[in-house]
Amino acid sequence: MPPKPAAEETEEKPHYLGHRQRLRDRLLQNGAGSLQDYELLELLLCLAIPRIDVKPIAKDLIRRFGSFAGVMAAEPDQLMEVSGIKESTAAAIKIVQGAALLMQRQDVLQKPVLSSWKSVLDYCHSVMAHDQNEQFRLLFLDGKNALIADEVQSRGTVNHAPVYIREVVKRTLTLGAVSIIMAHNHPTGDPTPSRDDIDMTRAVQRALAEVGVNVHDHIIIGRKGHASLRSLGYLDAVKAR
Incomplete structure (x- = not known):
């Protein structure tokens, strides 16, 4: 009898994996400006929650807090009120916010403020x-x-x-x-x-x-x-x- 196909060849890959790759390609080729707010947030979330479709969670977060910036500024306990957001994911969001603020603060530090x-x-x-x-x-x-x-x-x-x-x-x-x-x-x-x-x-x-x-x-x-x-x-x- 012919050998059975390997498990990975018979299992269908989750539909969201191809979607994520397309988002990554757009990000790398055209920059973050080529993505919608929820798409950029989706890419961030998939790093913290890799094994599920995070698009609905990203949209829920944007709906709850009004914008990408609003999500970044939300308190961790507020973020964790959204279904699917655990402590580690809230921490990942706050890391991104902290990194963005640090970059801006260092830009201010490098020059005379009034100029x-x-x-x-x-x-x-x-x-x-x-x-x-x-x-x-x-x-x-x-x-x-x-x-x-x-x-x-x-x-x-x-x-x-x-x-x-x-x-x-x-x-x-x-x-x-x-x-x-x-x-x-x-x-x-x-x-x-x-x-x-x-x-x-x-x-x-x-x-x-x-x-x-x-x-x-x-x-x-x-x-x-x-x-x-x-x-x-x-x-x-x-x-x-």
């Missing part, structure tokens, strides 16, 4: 725009406008993050910063400054001026844009002594 303003805005947008709660962030600069440190000073609720002026002044002096840029996000998506935003900015500016530190700007980040309080004319004409 690479678009990079600063892109970085702030990446780290803050999709946060579901407000965060208040400070970028500390030296005398050549190079970034000394980038720190989140406080996290709050969906519409408020506390700002402690004494702590801002203390941290600025500790780091030896000559100037700072303030930034916070509006989870509602609208970057229009509130009256409280304007008053707080001026209060911080006056306090820092007393110790010889300038406030270059206060940037408010929304999901689809930003507002600069300096460009809007809300920063007082106060110079550091």
Whole structure:
């Protein structure tokens, strides 16, 4: 009798394997821009979950969090609420987010901040725009406008993050910063400054001026844009002594 075909020759390969290969080919030949959000996410997921069709999971994630960026910014426990996402997969997603933010941060570090303003805005947008709660962030600069440190000073609720002026002044002096840029996000998506935003900015500016530190700007980040309080004319004409 003729020999039986090997098992691998008789088993039909899962349909999604050919689909994945086509996505890989497009990615390598034409770059990530040639893929839809869910397709790029699908390629990431298949590295963490190789033995199942992850296309439905990718679409569920995009539907839940609104976009690829929204998925990357989601908290691990939120990601694991989606069927099919375990701890290891959530970790893989956060690794990709961390790598992207590190690349942007290093780009900001390599140049004087005020001469690479678009990079600063892109970085702030990446780290803050999709946060579901407000965060208040400070970028500390030296005398050549190079970034000394980038720190989140406080996290709050969906519409408020506390700002402690004494702590801002203390941290600025500790780091030896000559100037700072303030930034916070509006989870509602609208970057229009509130009256409280304007008053707080001026209060911080006056306090820092007393110790010889300038406030270059206060940037408010929304999901689809930003507002600069300096460009809007809300920063007082106060110079550091």
